[in-house]
Amino acid sequence: MFISSAFAQTAPAAAAEGTGIMGSLTGMLPLVLMFVVLYFVMIRPQMKRQKEHRAxxxxxxxxxxxxxVGGLIGKVxxxxxxxxxxxxxSGVTVQLQRSAVTQVLPKGSVK
Incomplete structure (x- = not known):
């Protein structure tokens, strides 16, 4: 009464097509593509920056x-x-964690 006979007849055939291994892979393809894009756009550049900072x-x-990090500029x-x-x-020395150093400045920057 609520479902026309044309939809009722094609529903089992459509369900049988999507249950194969190709249907599973096709369903996971967008998820895999999103992870690949996320890796190249966010994860890989961050790992590169961390490696450069550690060096x-x-x-x-x-x-x-x-x-x-706090904006202090000085000489090691x-x-x-x-x-x-x-x-x-002159005469004021602070002790910081190594990870707090964000940048090595060119010689002569500190006066």
Whole structure:
């Protein structure tokens, strides 16, 4: 009464077509494509930035001029395993975690 006979006759045939292995793969294809795009647009560039930052932190040396996460700019006066001593003014030295250093500045930036 509510379903016409044409729809009722084609429903089992349509359901049988979609249950095969190709139907499953076709249904998962958009999900796989979204993950691939997400990897190349977001995950891969972030991993590259982390690798570059880690290399920069490992290459820190005394006398380098650096900028920190908090906006402090100074000269590296000492290094230890996880920390850096940065002189931000004459006679004023702060101790920071190495990960707080965001950028190594060109020589002569700090006056």
């Amino acid at each position: 920069m932190i490992d290459a820190l040396a005394k006398g380098d001029e650096v900028a920190t 006066t000492g290094l230890s395993d996880g920390f850096v001593q940065v002189e931000i003014a």
